[in-house]
Amino acid sequence: MNTQWDYSQLAEAYLKRPNYSDTAIQSILSIMGIDESSTICDVGAGTAHLTLALATSGCQIVSVEPNDNMRKHGQKRTELLRNVEWVKATGEATEQSGNTFDAVTFGSSFNVLDRPKALKEVRRIAKPYGWFAAMWNHRDLQNPIQADIEKIIMSHIPEYNYGVRREDQTSIINESGYFKDVVKLEGSVIHKQSIEEVVQAWRSHATLHRQSPGKFEQIIQDIENYLNSLDAVEIQIPYTTRIWLAQLRD
Numbered sequence: 221m222n223t224q225w226d227y228s229q230l231a232e233a234y235l236k237r238p239n240y241s242d243t244a245i246q247s248i249l250s251i252m253g254i255d256e257s258s259t260i261c262d263v264g265a266g267t268a269h270l271t272l273a274l275a276t277s278g279c280q281i282v283s284v285e286p287n288d289n290m291r292k293h294g295q296k297r298t299e300l301l302r303n304v305e306w307v308k309a310t311g312e313a314t315e316q317s318g319n320t321f322d323a324v325t326f327g328s329s330f331n332v333l334d335r336p337k338a339l340k341e342v343r344r345i346a347k348p349y350g351w352f353a354a355m356w357n358h359r360d361l362q363n364p365i366q367a368d369i370e371k372i373i374m375s376h377i378p379e380y381n382y383g384v385r386r387e388d389q390t391s392i393i394n395e396s397g398y399f400k401d402v403v404k405l406e407g408s409v410i411h412k413q414s415i416e417e418v419v420q421a422w423r424s425h426a427t428l429h430r431q432s433p434g435k436f437e438q439i440i441q442d443i444e445n446y447l448n449s450l451d452a453v454e455i456q457i458p459y460t461t462r463i464w465l466a467q468l469r470d
Contacts, residue, residue, distance in 0.1 A: 234267045235293060236421040238357050240327065241407025241461035245273045248405060248465055252351045254279050258322040261345060263311040263338070264329020268294035268304075270355070274325065275301050282316060284309050312337040316345045323351040330354035331384035332426075339396040346468055352399060353465045356385050357409060360458040365450070372442045373428065376435050382427055389464040399466035409459040418455060419444045 254260065256278035262271045265283035267290055274281055281304045285291040291306055298304040309315040311326070311333040324342045326333075342352050359366050373380050390402045413421065422428070422443055429436055447455070 232289075232293065234269075234290065234424045236413065236417045237267075237269060237424065238409050238411035238457070238459050239269055240273055240355060240357060241409050241459075242273070244355075244405050244407030244461045244463055245270075247407070248353055248463055249274070249277050251403070251465065252323050252353070252467075254323060259320060261314060261316055261321045261324045263314065263324060263326050264332070265294055265306070265327070266290045266329070268297045270325060270327030271298060271304060272301075275304055278303060279322075281305070282307055282321075284311065284314050284316075286310050312341055314341055314345055318344050319347050321346050321350055323353060325352075326354040328356050328385070330389070331356070335384075335392050336396060339393065339398060343396075343398045343468060348468065348470065350468050351465065352393070352468070353463055354389055355461060355463040357459045357461050358386060360460065363458050365447075365455060366457070368446060369443055372446060373439060376439050376442075377431055380428075380431055385427065393464060393466050398468055400469055401466070403465040405463040405465060407461045407463075409461055411457045411459055412454055413457060414454045415444075415447045415450075415452065418447055418457070 254277045258277070258279040260274055260279055260281045262274060262281055262283045265271045265285045268283065271281055271283045271294065275298070283294060283304060283306050285294060285306065286308060291308060295306050307315060311329060324346050330338065339352070346352070361367060361370055390404070393399055393402050419440065422440055428439065432439055
């Protein structure tokens with residue numbers, strides 16, 4: 221995992237991020253055949269958004285997270301779940317035994333890894349015919365409020381881009397040669413937040429943070445001023461959960 225991208229100061233803000241689409245998560249659990257006898261390694265588990273969704277299946281989960289602050293929040297949120305264990309390690313070197321997991325998942329983390337190395341690690345730790353799944357929540361940039369926020373960002377950073385996290389992951393998965401056909405799934409999420417929570421969530425936006433040295437605080441202030449001008453207690457934010465799913469070859 222790219223340790224130059226330090227999420228320590230963003231960990232608490234990550235708690236305000238939306239959950240993944242329940243419909244999409246249930247679909248992949250069904251496709252992968254996950255049940256109480258299964259094991260999943262959730263890589264880059266952060267503050268446990270995906271771990272919590274996967275844990276509803278009753279399966280055993282090892283949540284891998286290198287950042288101490290993120291892992292602390294994740295452990296707190298899952299402390300009552302007996303089927304979740306936390307490990308400090310990276311996506312390229314999970315420190316897990318080979319041929320162990322029925323599935324290896326990446327919730328908003330695959331993009332900050334050396335992806336070919338991460339896929340090689342998936343092949344090593346997954347069981348024969350095990351599964352890989354990577355997913356992100358993407359804001360609907362056509363939504364009027366989100367479109368206005370994009371304009372604010374672009375006014376400060378004309379060359380701003382979302383990088384790997386909004387790319388189609390099919391080619392990098394296929395190029396590894398490890399997997400069968402890639403399946404892409406989507407599900408919708410409407411995330412309701414107060415203005416204060418929306419601003420806090422933007423403070424956790426690592427992609428924006430990396431691309432705005434010296435400008436980040438002003439961008440956040442401009443977003444906050446715009447949201448306050450809406451004279452709303454809370455806003456609805458439409459997201460799409462996008463998942464790339466693939467099974468290992470023999």
